[in-house]
Amino acid sequence: xxxxKQFNAAExxxxxxxxxxxxxxxxxxxxxxxxxxxxLNEYTIVWIVILTGLILFISNEHFGTVxxxxxxxxxxxxxxxxxxxxxxxxxxxGIDLSVPGIVSLTAVIGAFLMPVAGVVVGxxxxxxxxxxLGLINGMVIMRLKIPPFVATLGTGYVYLSIVFxxxxxxxxxVNSPIILNVGMGSLLGIPIPFIILIAxxxxxxxxxxxxxxxxxxxSIGSSLNxxxxxxxxxxxxxxxxxxxxxxxxxxxxxxxxGYLSSANGNMGTGYDLNTIAAAVVGGTSLQGxxxxxxxxxxxxxxxxxxxxxLDLFGVGSYWQYVATGSVIIFxxxxxxxxxxxxxxx
Amino acid sequence: xxxxxxxxxxxxxEKGSNGGVLKIAQQAQNLSVLLxxxxxxxxxxxxxxxxxxxxxxxxxxxxxxxxxxxxxGMTFAIAMGVFDLSVGSIQALCASVVATMLMTHGxxxxxxxxxxxxxxxxxxxxxxxxKLRVPAFVATLGTMSVVRGAALLYTDGVSILIKNQSFGAFNTRSILGxxxxxxxxxVILIVLWxxxxxxxxxxxxxxxxxxxxxxxxAGLNVDRITIIVFGIVGLTAAFSGVMLSSQLMNVTGSMGMxxxxxxxxxxxxxxxxxxxxxxxxxxxxxxxxxxxxxxxxLDILNIPSFFQYLATGLLLIGALSLDSARRQLIKSxxxxxxxx
Numbered sequence: 054x055x056x057x058k059q060f061n062a063a064e065x066x067x068x069x070x071x072x073x074x075x076x077x078x079x080x081x082x083x084x085x086x087x088x089x090x091x092x093l094n095e096y097t098i099v100w101i102v103i104l105t106g107l108i109l110f111i112s113n114e115h116f117g118t119v120x121x122x123x124x125x126x127x128x129x130x131x132x133x134x135x136x137x138x139x140x141x142x143x144x145x146x147g148i149d150l151s152v153p154g155i156v157s158l159t160a161v162i163g164a165f166l167m168p169v170a171g172v173v174v175g176x177x178x179x180x181x182x183x184x185x186l187g188l189i190n191g192m193v194i195m196r197l198k199i200p201p202f203v204a205t206l207g208t209g210y211v212y213l214s215i216v217f218x219x220x221x222x223x224x225x226x227v228n229s230p231i232i233l234n235v236g237m238g239s240l241l242g243i244p245i246p247f248i249i250l251i252a253x254x255x256x257x258x259x260x261x262x263x264x265x266x267x268x269x270x271x272s273i274g275s276s277l278n279x280x281x282x283x284x285x286x287x288x289x290x291x292x293x294x295x296x297x298x299x300x301x302x303x304x305x306x307x308x309x310x311g312y313l314s315s316a317n318g319n320m321g322t323g324y325d326l327n328t329i330a331a332a333v334v335g336g337t338s339l340q341g342x343x344x345x346x347x348x349x350x351x352x353x354x355x356x357x358x359x360x361x362x363l364d365l366f367g368v369g370s371y372w373q374y375v376a377t378g379s380v381i382i383f384x385x386x387x388x389x390x391x392x393x394x395x396x397x398x
Numbered sequence: 399x400x401x402x403x404x405x406x407x408x409x410x411x412e413k414g415s416n417g418g419v420l421k422i423a424q425q426a427q428n429l430s431v432l433l434x435x436x437x438x439x440x441x442x443x444x445x446x447x448x449x450x451x452x453x454x455x456x457x458x459x460x461x462x463x464x465x466x467x468x469x470x471g472m473t474f475a476i477a478m479g480v481f482d483l484s485v486g487s488i489q490a491l492c493a494s495v496v497a498t499m500l501m502t503h504g505x506x507x508x509x510x511x512x513x514x515x516x517x518x519x520x521x522x523x524x525x526x527x528x529k530l531r532v533p534a535f536v537a538t539l540g541t542m543s544v545v546r547g548a549a550l551l552y553t554d555g556v557s558i559l560i561k562n563q564s565f566g567a568f569n570t571r572s573i574l575g576x577x578x579x580x581x582x583x584x585v586i587l588i589v590l591w592x593x594x595x596x597x598x599x600x601x602x603x604x605x606x607x608x609x610x611x612x613x614x615x616a617g618l619n620v621d622r623i624t625i626i627v628f629g630i631v632g633l634t635a636a637f638s639g640v641m642l643s644s645q646l647m648n649v650t651g652s653m654g655m656x657x658x659x660x661x662x663x664x665x666x667x668x669x670x671x672x673x674x675x676x677x678x679x680x681x682x683x684x685x686x687x688x689x690x691x692x693x694x695x696l697d698i699l700n701i702p703s704f705f706q707y708l709a710t711g712l713l714l715i716g717a718l719s720l721d722s723a724r725r726q727l728i729k730s731x732x733x734x735x736x737x738x
Contacts, residue, residue, distance in 0.1 A: 207711045374550065
């Protein structure tokens, strides 16, 4: 709660800086009821996650076990970390389909370098590689002026082919105890990947709300031309978003390679659409301009919970496709209807 | 809105003075794709003469037809400014439907049922997008997953062998010396082209893609257009599923994964702009032919299949750079004419 207040204060400071009304008095007199309504409105997905968790906890005795909860949190991190980066990109009106390529390529580079050059060098190389691949994506989109959907579809193909080329379509083993521990271990009972996810979410949420960059991303997402006309270097901001996504995707790649204790060209399959789904279900609009990092975190948790629940209830993996798809459509329909209701009211 | 009108007027006036340059720029992409094709056939033909043998060409034609049919539907969607990610799943489900139906029913009935299934899924997509206001990307992402699950459940994860031999002859038969698959691809092309270019509905698709707000303002029933377009996409995906099952005679619920990306690639390589408002069905056929030629060439040269990714990726970026360069050229020409 304290943190939220700090965020608000900082936001107001920026609003003042921009010469807009800070609406200070309105916030101070806001009743508990309106705060609750606001919470209910803005974090629909958070409530859905809590509700789903409660239902599962009551209906299945295995769901609440420490082992299972740990596994749910861990699984959510693999999608969540990338999804946090994806939130920046989508908020700025873009999209990135090259995530599977970046996950595999960075994981493989890390796995190759670590035995030779040490963990630190390998990790740094993987992360730098992720940033670089994000830079390429951003350049292709902004400099060559190619729509992000097809641009990253193209670069994703190229990244994947590079992975297969350097691995010769083989699996690369990961032996470094540190990386294995990052992927599989826990700290104070909380899985390390989930701790990293929380850290990334907080950091990005802060960046989005309290930095000039965050405001510019939103502004670009809601109106590219207006932002450009205001003299903002749109290219630089957008390219930076793709680099952030590249970095976080590389982080996912390394953690995932630790969890699987191997890296290969197929390990990232499906990560593009999964990360997009987590962000979108979390309330980030594909139209750009609107995004919530807490929502994305909840979205990742939600998908991980659903797939865990389907496993627990012994539902076959085929039904998981049906459930996942229906959940995506349902969540977005709900959001759309809410917006419709609001605009009528 | 007034601005948009001014721009479109500008383009019309432009045709008089700078029309030649614009036309050349517009053709540059098509030409480069054709040039690439010729080069591919010459080089691979020299490296391995089997590539240009009758058998292999027939194989390429069948593959082209299967991809082209679904890419036609995607061309409609992209001309309207949206994507359909569910085509691969629809293809798999409809192929499974046709395979199981053939056990008990005739060929015509089986194909008919499969097409109806595909069409209905497309309609569902359209309703989600237009009536429930779900963005097309998310809606079709959802149905992609749901329909994939349905296909896997329907086949129970095992592959279904098709024993009806006359159904399999579908792809090898030829009429008047023209292989049936290419015949189908061309007939569907002509029908869809006629719809796209010569009916009010076709012009409405382009209008919605070019400027959705203007289309609404002009009184077009955007919801209805969206639903029909996604119905057509579903129908074409179902048709390609029928053709694929007749080629393989062996259907699984996991076939057609990644088809959506291939179809989008074929459309883009064919010169349809990602900005919406324009679409080239003939270009899509050429794009599908290009992709099938590359995959077969890699097969025949024993090059690992992942080079297909590299080729597709680089081609996509190359083609799109040309597309954006063309748009830049048009923009600068417009600006110049506005100054004078």
